[in-house]
Amino acid sequence: MPTYSLIVPIYNEEETIPELYRRLVAVVDELDGEVEFILVNDGSRDRSLMLLRDLHEKDSRVCYLSLARNFGHQVAVTAGLNFARGKAVVILDADLQDPPELIPQLIEKWHQGYSVVYAQRTQRRQENWFKRATAFAFYRLLKQLADVDIPLDSGDFCLLDRQVVDVLNAMPERNRYIRGLRSWAGFPQTAVLFDRDPRFAGSVKYTFRKSLGLAINGLVSFSTVPLRLSTYLGLFSAAIALLMAFLVIYWRIFFPLSPLTGYAIIASSVFFLGAVQLFSIGILGEYIGRIYDEVKNRPLYTLSEVAGFTSPQPTRNRS
Structure with a gap:
C-alpha cells in the first residue's frame, strides 16, 4: 500500500x-x-x-x-x-x-x-x-x-x-x-x-x-443563521408595517391632503413586504432542496x- x-x-x-x-x-x-x-x-x-x-x-x-x-x-x-x-x-x-x-x-x-x-x-x-x-x-x-x-x-x-x-x-x-x-x-x-x-x-x-x-x-x-435571518427580517417587516399603519392614521387625521396617504406608500409597502417574503422563501428553498437531494439517496x-x-x-x- x-x-x-x-x-x-x-x-x-x-x-x-x-x-x-x-x-x-x-x-x-x-x-x-x-x-x-x-x-x-x-x-x-x-x-x-x-x-x-x-x-x-x-x-x-x-x-x-x-x-x-x-x-x-x-x-x-x-x-x-x-x-x-x-x-x-x-x-x-x-x-x-x-x-x-x-x-x-x-x-x-x-x-x-x-x-x-x-x-x-x-x-x-x-x-x-x-x-x-x-x-x-x-x-x-x-x-x-x-x-x-x-x-x-x-x-x-x-x-x-x-x-x-x-x-x-x-x-x-x-x-x-x-x-x-x-x-x-x-x-x-x-x-x-x-x-x-x-x-x-x-x-x-x-x-x-x-x-x-x-x-x-x-x-x-x-x-443555520440564514434561517434565523429570515425570521429577523419577518419581525422587522412586521414592525415597519405596524409603524406605517400608525403613520397613515396620523397623516389621514392631521394632513388629509398629504400624498403620503395615497397609493405611493401602499405600493412601497407591498413591494417591501413582497421582497422580504421572496427572500425568506429563497432561503427556505436552499435548505429544502438539500433535504430533497438527501432523501433521494442516489x-x-x-x-x-x-x-x-x-x-x-x-x-x-x-x-
Missing part, C-alpha cells in the same frame, strides 16, 4: 496535464515513501482522458478514475478520497495554482503529528480585484456564521491523515464542502502559508456562477472507467 496518495480532479485540462505530471514526479521522487497519483477525470470533453490513459501506461503509479459525466469539483475530490489507499492523502488542483512543490512542507507538518494540514493563501497572483474582494469577504462571512471554525483563505489544497479520510468517506451527505467537512471532523490541524500562482494554461474552470454556488453551499451546509457519482486500482474499497458514495 502506498504511503502517499495525491488526488487531482481534472476537467478539460489537456494543456496542463503534461506539466502537472512533470512537476509532481519531480516532487514525489524525493519523498520518503511510495506514492500513487489518483487523477479524477470529471467528465472532460477534451483530450484529458486520453492523456491520463497514456500516463497510466507509462507510469504504474498513475491511477485514474473517469466519471460518467461532469459531477463537479467537490464530487470529483470525494471520488478520489473513496479510492485513496495512502496513509496520507494530498488534494490539489490540476491548474497548478496549487504548487506541487509545497507538498513536502505539508508532509513535514504531518510527521509532526498534525492530521489536517491545509495550505493557506497569502496572495492571489494575477487575479482581478473583484475575485480577490469577493473571496476575502466570503471567507470572513463564513467564519462568522459557520458552526465550525473554518480557516480563512484556505481552499481544497491540503493533506489529510488516513483517519480523517476514513471519517470523510463515512459521511453520507451529498452537497459536500470539503474544506468545511475536514474542519468539522476535528483532529489536530495547522496551516502552511503560500502565494497562489496564476493558472498555468487554459481557461478558468471555476466561473463566478460556480464559485457563487460553492459559497452558498458552504454557508447553508455549516450554518450515488454521488457514476464511473465509466477505472484503471490502476487492484482492490478498491467499497463505499456507499459511488456507483
Whole structure:
C-alpha cells in the first residue's frame, strides 16, 4: 500500500496535464515513501482522458478514475478520497495554482503529528480585484456564521491523515464542502502559508456562477443563521408595517391632503413586504432542496472507467 496518495480532479485540462505530471514526479521522487497519483477525470470533453490513459501506461503509479459525466469539483475530490489507499492523502488542483512543490512542507507538518494540514493563501497572483474582494469577504462571512471554525483563505489544497479520510468517506451527505467537512471532523490541524500562482494554461474552470454556488453551499451546509435571518427580517417587516399603519392614521387625521396617504406608500409597502417574503422563501428553498437531494439517496457519482486500482474499497458514495 502506498504511503502517499495525491488526488487531482481534472476537467478539460489537456494543456496542463503534461506539466502537472512533470512537476509532481519531480516532487514525489524525493519523498520518503511510495506514492500513487489518483487523477479524477470529471467528465472532460477534451483530450484529458486520453492523456491520463497514456500516463497510466507509462507510469504504474498513475491511477485514474473517469466519471460518467461532469459531477463537479467537490464530487470529483470525494471520488478520489473513496479510492485513496495512502496513509496520507494530498488534494490539489490540476491548474497548478496549487504548487506541487509545497507538498513536502505539508508532509513535514504531518510527521509532526498534525492530521489536517491545509495550505493557506497569502496572495492571489494575477487575479482581478473583484475575485480577490469577493473571496476575502466570503471567507470572513463564513467564519462568522459557520458552526465550525473554518480557516480563512484556505481552499481544497491540503493533506489529510488516513483517519480523517476514513471519517470523510463515512459521511453520507451529498452537497459536500470539503474544506468545511475536514474542519468539522476535528483532529489536530495547522496551516502552511503560500502565494497562489496564476493558472498555468487554459481557461478558468471555476466561473463566478460556480464559485457563487460553492459559497452558498458552504454557508447553508455549516450554518443555520440564514434561517434565523429570515425570521429577523419577518419581525422587522412586521414592525415597519405596524409603524406605517400608525403613520397613515396620523397623516389621514392631521394632513388629509398629504400624498403620503395615497397609493405611493401602499405600493412601497407591498413591494417591501413582497421582497422580504421572496427572500425568506429563497432561503427556505436552499435548505429544502438539500433535504430533497438527501432523501433521494442516489450515488454521488457514476464511473465509466477505472484503471490502476487492484482492490478498491467499497463505499456507499459511488456507483
